[in-house]
Amino acid sequence: MQTPFFTIDPSLTKAAEETRLQTQAQFLAIDEVTEYNQQKVLAAMIQEGVSESHFVETTGYGYGDRGREALDRVAARAFGAEDALVRHSLASGTHTLSVALFGVLRPGDLLLSVTGIPYDTIRPVIGIKAGAGGSLKDFGIHYAQVELAADGLPDWDAITLAIGEKQPKVVYIQRSRGYTLRPSLSVAQIGRIAKIAHENSDALVFVDNCYGEFVQTQEPPEMGADLIAGSLIKNAGGGIAKSGGYIAGRRDLITLCAARLTTPGTGREIGASLGHNRELFMGFFNAPHVTGEALKSAVFAAGLFERLGYAVSPAPLEERYDIIQSVCLREPDALVAFCQGMQSGAPVDAFVVPLPWDMPGYDEQVIMAAGAFTAGASIELSADAPLREPYTAFLQGGLNFHSAKMGILLAAQKMKDAGWIQ
Numbered sequence: 001m002q003t004p005f006f007t008i009d010p011s012l013t014k015a016a017e018e019t020r021l022q023t024q025a026q027f028l029a030i031d032e033v034t035e036y037n038q039q040k041v042l043a044a045m046i047q048e049g050v051s052e053s054h055f056v057e058t059t060g061y062g063y064g065d066r067g068r069e070a071l072d073r074v075a076a077r078a079f080g081a082e083d084a085l086v087r088h089s090l091a092s093g094t095h096t097l098s099v100a101l102f103g104v105l106r107p108g109d110l111l112l113s114v115t116g117i118p119y120d121t122i123r124p125v126i127g128i129k130a131g132a133g134g135s136l137k138d139f140g141i142h143y144a145q146v147e148l149a150a151d152g153l154p155d156w157d158a159i160t161l162a163i164g165e166k167q168p169k170v171v172y173i174q175r176s177r178g179y180t181l182r183p184s185l186s187v188a189q190i191g192r193i194a195k196i197a198h199e200n201s202d203a204l205v206f207v208d209n210c211y212g213e214f215v216q217t218q219e220p221p222e223m224g225a226d227l228i229a230g231s232l233i234k235n236a237g238g239g240i241a242k243s244g245g246y247i248a249g250r251r252d253l254i255t256l257c258a259a260r261l262t263t264p265g266t267g268r269e270i271g272a273s274l275g276h277n278r279e280l281f282m283g284f285f286n287a288p289h290v291t292g293e294a295l296k297s298a299v300f301a302a303g304l305f306e307r308l309g310y311a312v313s314p315a316p317l318e319e320r321y322d323i324i325q326s327v328c329l330r331e332p333d334a335l336v337a338f339c340q341g342m343q344s345g346a347p348v349d350a351f352v353v354p355l356p357w358d359m360p361g362y363d364e365q366v367i368m369a370a371g372a373f374t375a376g377a378s379i380e381l382s383a384d385a386p387l388r389e390p391y392t393a394f395l396q397g398g399l400n401f402h403s404a405k406m407g408i409l410l411a412a413q414k415m416k417d418a419g420w421i422q
């Protein structure tokens with residue numbers, strides 16, 4: 001639909017309309033998953049008797065914070081897990097994953113990644129990339145990895161062999177593609193790895209669940225994962241949580257993670273919620289819906305840019321296992337125009353012009369489009385791209401499809417203005 005508020009070239013409006021028709025079945029399928037997950041979370045909140053009294057602020061040590069305890073139980077139900085920890089004080093997804101790994105690994109143990117090299121920011125935690133010290137490696141925890149097969153999928157034979165031979169303490173799975181071109185894992189594929197691990201070892205199966213929450217109707221613990229962790233400024237915070245993370249899984253493991261989160265002895269009994277409970281509940285409640293909006297935005301971007309002649313992954317009609325969409329823009333200046341156009345359609349900081357910049361931890365310059373209510377929240381429409389061949393933009397998020405659609409159209413418009421799209 002053409003509204004009077006933005007100027008979009010008729011050729012792009014037409015491509016957008018064609019994309020809408022092409023992806024109708026996808027949108028319906030996303031709505032079905034959203035409805036299922038939304039009712040799952042609603043039922044969990046009703047079953048746990050969530051009430052206004054759970055939103056009361058605690059301070060100091062935060063003893064007896066009923067809201068914190070109820071939220072943990074709601075999350076456990078929604079993730080199909082025995083137990084969970086949901087905390088605003090987990091500073092990032094990486095911090096959350098780090099707490100969980102340090103929580104369950106002990107000196108001499110082996111951590112085995114079976115989905116290739118983990119996400120960039122986890123590497124210093126493991127100690128396979130120089131960090132500031134204090135890595136798992138510093139504490140005598142070993143690391144090995146099984147590469148993905150040539151098609152980017154798990155290498156089933158190599159995984160079975162490595163688990164049998166090495167008898168790891170933790171089998172580590174990354175559900176999302178992160179910022180790589182490999183496909184994301186489905187919950188069924190995660191279940192298949194969990195089965196291999198449990199049949200061939202005593203290993204516990206750990207899933208980096210970032211970007212995957214509520215994309216399918218089941219979550220990894222329902223398929224045999226022992227522990228999962230993720231960020232609240234991605235899917236699970238529903239665009240409302242201002243910071244935080246969650247860990248869910250087996251009760252004995254959650255207890256170990258709680259000892260690492262605070263201290264052995266105090267565990268989950270302390271941790272003042274400081275008035276964040278209402279936003280964490282509301283965000284978790286909204287998470288299935290917002291994840292659906294982000295998925296629709298990704299499908300739209302895939303359809304539009306494929307129509308405009310660019311390689312996209314996943315394809316518009318492909319089944320999705322996370323909210324990330326890559327668009328291969330082939331030229332550095334096209335990538336810059338894409339990100340600048342997307343930024344110009346953000347509800348916050350639309351006037352900012354993003355430029356490629358040196359970033360700590362990256363070998364190439366990086367450009368980011370992010371005009372978000374919560375700094376760095378990638379459940380809000382955002383795009384990131386390292387300036388390296390083949391100049392791929394990774395976009396994700398969208399608090400609501402109608403606004404994200406315009407951000408995506410403005411990315412295409414800026415590319416057209418710069419002469420990249422005919």
Ligand SMILES: *Cc1c(COP(=O)(O)O)cnc(C)c1O
Pocket residue numbers: 092093094095119121174175176177178208210211231
């Ligand atoms: C985002 C992400 C992380 C880390 O989360 P931060 O909040 O950026 O620290 C880890 N793994 C994956 C797959 C992610 O997408």
